[in-house]
Amino acid sequence: MRFMTSSDKPETASAEPTGVAAQDWARAAADPHYRAAVVDLLGALAYGELAAFERLAEDAKLAPSLVDKAELAKMASAEFHHFERLRNRLTEIGEDATQAMEPFVAALDGFHRQTAPSDWLEGLVKAYVGDSIASDFYREVAARLDSDTRELVLAVLDDTGHAGFAVEKVRAAIDADPRVGGRLALWARRLMGEALSQSQRVVADRDALSTMLVGGVADGFDLAEVGRMFSRITEAHTKRMAALGLAA
Amino acid sequence: MRFMTSSDKPETASAEPTGVAAQDWARAAADPHYRAAVVDLLGALAYGELAAFERLAEDAKLAPSLVDKAELAKMASAEFHHFERLRNRLTEIGEDATQAMEPFVAALDGFHRQTAPSDWLEGLVKAYVGDSIASDFYREVAARLDSDTRELVLAVLDDTGHAGFAVEKVRAAIDADPRVGGRLALWARRLMGEALSQSQRVVADRDALSTMLVGGVADGFDLAEVGRMFSRITEAHTKRMAALGLAA
Numbered sequence: 001m002r003f004m005t006s007s008d009k010p011e012t013a014s015a016e017p018t019g020v021a022a023q024d025w026a027r028a029a030a031d032p033h034y035r036a037a038v039v040d041l042l043g044a045l046a047y048g049e050l051a052a053f054e055r056l057a058e059d060a061k062l063a064p065s066l067v068d069k070a071e072l073a074k075m076a077s078a079e080f081h082h083f084e085r086l087r088n089r090l091t092e093i094g095e096d097a098t099q100a101m102e103p104f105v106a107a108l109d110g111f112h113r114q115t116a117p118s119d120w121l122e123g124l125v126k127a128y129v130g131d132s133i134a135s136d137f138y139r140e141v142a143a144r145l146d147s148d149t150r151e152l153v154l155a156v157l158d159d160t161g162h163a164g165f166a167v168e169k170v171r172a173a174i175d176a177d178p179r180v181g182g183r184l185a186l187w188a189r190r191l192m193g194e195a196l197s198q199s200q201r202v203v204a205d206r207d208a209l210s211t212m213l214v215g216g217v218a219d220g221f222d223l224a225e226v227g228r229m230f231s232r233i234t235e236a237h238t239k240r241m242a243a244l245g246l247a248a
Numbered sequence: 249m250r251f252m253t254s255s256d257k258p259e260t261a262s263a264e265p266t267g268v269a270a271q272d273w274a275r276a277a278a279d280p281h282y283r284a285a286v287v288d289l290l291g292a293l294a295y296g297e298l299a300a301f302e303r304l305a306e307d308a309k310l311a312p313s314l315v316d317k318a319e320l321a322k323m324a325s326a327e328f329h330h331f332e333r334l335r336n337r338l339t340e341i342g343e344d345a346t347q348a349m350e351p352f353v354a355a356l357d358g359f360h361r362q363t364a365p366s367d368w369l370e371g372l373v374k375a376y377v378g379d380s381i382a383s384d385f386y387r388e389v390a391a392r393l394d395s396d397t398r399e400l401v402l403a404v405l406d407d408t409g410h411a412g413f414a415v416e417k418v419r420a421a422i423d424a425d426p427r428v429g430g431r432l433a434l435w436a437r438r439l440m441g442e443a444l445s446q447s448q449r450v451v452a453d454r455d456a457l458s459t460m461l462v463g464g465v466a467d468g469f470d471l472a473e474v475g476r477m478f479s480r481i482t483e484a485h486t487k488r489m490a491a492l493g494l495a496a
Binding site: 047050053054058065069074076080083084087098101102105 | 295298301302305306308309313314315317318321322324325328329331332335346349350353
């Protein structure tokens, strides 16, 4: 997924950033509600990257070959570097990174505990589905953020090469044994259900973050827009499942 | 540990590299026995780094705080980058990195299986003791290698900051509860025993590597020199245990 460049924008006027999206961090952060929401967002994203590092490193143990193991270790290491950038940014804006991450530890650890893959393929599907949904969500949010935060968020969402790797391995496994497809499709549905239930928990707990999402702070989404965002994310998920050869 | 620079060499003449150590890879590798020994060495080192990545990532799960978790993840990521350099080097000299690593998988996995830490402190002691002994050994060997291989080996042995971190945490834990020291001292002895038994297994299996170590290839050590090397490594281990506050 790429944001449009000026040459392919359909309507230049309406695509120009407005409000907070047209401001840099220094100006946008003058609003304490906006500042609190961004600290929440960076904290959630940072812990998500650290947790992703742990899961990928764990999945590397299930790898059927040394080449696959090294691939997973490479992705884990890339996630760690994303974590580092987010942590450094939190420090740079005068926040305690650990404090910013703490509110999201229970939900993310809960998600990972409820969805521990039982084999290599389940691990691949989980990393692919989980990363993609998280990435879609953060990209949607990024478009509404001040220019400095947006740039950082988009940089850490940069593809780590995982998607192509997972799609190739999962498709090959389904080709070799079509029954694998049914099992993995069920697994992907369970992942999506668990991700939604943990997100709801976070949204219910974190006022600043959810207020930004449903409007009220700067250029936050309104509720109808949140609905459309979720349907875009769900559609993208369905397409990815099809690309994997799975019924969503 | 630093190699001497020209200004602090006691005897310039005798410290000049001779034989293989004075050659670059292109020249030294013309000897097929030397070449095979270096491929073994790089393969063992590469798989050691990949295994270290996995163990550190695993230990990160035992970390008592997010800050500690992030520290371990950082070290794991550094080990992965060392692995990448070694793998790239093997590829560069026309070797299959996976094939070069395979002979060392059983011994290293065996070592790690026999010495799975049961808590955070055991994990720290293991990483510190294991890394240090491996590092001492490779530095001893590095001095005998051609200049290109030596440079790479010394670069990937560069301290990842683990030592200082482990010493600080272990000393603090012993200060807080001196009984911890007895338990960890026993643990360190078990690690050393297991490391020696796995090394013997590797040496018995790998002709090219052990021939280089005990002489016969280029400037290999002679048996007396191997004995002195092991006593230097054991002494350094004893000093490190003392630094940790443990009886060796």
